[in-house]
Amino acid sequence: MHNAKLARIIENITTGSLLEAFLQQKPSLMAVEFNETSAAETCKLVAAIVQERAPKLRLDELKELLLPETDFSWFKQANPLAELKRIISRLGEDFPGKVALQRKLDDEQPLVLPDGSDECLIEGIRKVARSHDLESLDEFVQKQRNNIIHSIIQSPDYSQHYMFGAIDNDGNVNEELLNNRFSDSDVEWDEDEEGNLHRHERDAMSLDEKLDQIDITSLRVDLDAVFSKEINKLWADEVLKLSSALSIELQTLYQRELDNRDFMAFVNQVRAGQSGKWSDRWSS
Structure with missing residues (x-):
């Protein structure tokens, strides 16, 4: 390398390209992972948020x-952020x-959803509920x-009370009897050995x-998107905004070099470990 100034320029241009590539990947800095929940609990609460006047x-x-927790500060230690820190440390x-x-x-401040985010969450959840x-x-x-x-037929739980009487003599689930279980009550008649009918x-x-x-x-995926949007507003959106501003700053500072094909060819050769073809005008 001919001088320290040129070495620094090449390093900064390289860092700028790495930062731009990072941003183009559209990283999700704060990806939410929900608890495992029953479908009934989730569906009932989502429906209630739509139905109630004060949800x-x-x-x-x-x-x-x-x-899993209301403090999302652990996102600050996630892998994408470690990569971002590594990139900008070169500057x-x-x-x-x-x-x-x-x-x-x-910034070590805790990340907790403010009360003001509730209206946005409620509106987002209502849209999800309507779509489902x-x-x-x-x-x-x-x-x-x-x-x-069909879900019950594919994986029947024989311990469930609604399965009683819904299995035929061959051990198969009787779809017609299962359909009857959707009514408010299900009356069945059994005939004993003497021909008498008994109501059950x-x-x-x-x-x-x-x-x-x-x-x-698919419902959980859509709810994830609603919560992720609000959680990212706490901190991650600002990180990406500042990252983009730094990328623009680097591009603006080195626009002349970036537009010079000969210089960039030299830079790429240096990056590849080659000596490159040097021109004295680049050090001016």
């Missing part, structure tokens, strides 16, 4: 159900953008009726039992 209490219950301290970003990355037909649990279950029946009233499937047979994977 704040239900939202608090949903937060408690889904979120000197004379970049205002680095100073601002470093200050944000070193969860405005009415009864209608939601009826629309899912066939899926619920079986319990129908409860709402929770129906809901727990529904695959809510």
Whole structure:
């Protein structure tokens, strides 16, 4: 390398390209991981947030159900942030953008959802509920009726009360009898050896039992997006904004070099460990 100034320029340009590549990946700095929950608990709370005039209490219950903790400061130690810190550590301290970003990355303040985020969460959850037909649990279950029946047939839990009498002599699940379990009550008649009929009233499937047979994977994905949006507002959005500002600062500072094909060819050769073809005008 011909001089320290040129070495520093090449290092800063390289760091700028690494930072730009990092941003182009659109990293999720604060990706939410929900608790494992039953479908019934999740669906009932989401529906309640749509139905109730004052849904704040239900939202608090949903937060408690889904979120493993209310302090999200542990996101600051996540792998994407470690990569970002590694990239900007290559720069000197004379970049205002680095100073601002470093200050944000070193911020140790706790990250807790403020009360003001509740209205945004409620509106987002209501949109999710509408898209999944969860405005009415009864209608939601009826629309899912066939899926619920097929789910039970594929993986029957013989200990459940609604399975009693729904198994034929060959040990197979009787789909017609399972369908009857969706009614409020299910009356059956048994004939004894003497030909006498006996009336039996079986319990129908409860709402929770129906809901727990529904695959809510896509619902959880959409709820994740709603919560992630609000949680990222706490800190991560500002980190990405400052990262973008630093990237622009570097690009602006070295625009002349970046636009010079010969110089960039030389830079790429140096990056590859080659000597490159030097021109004295680049050190001026």
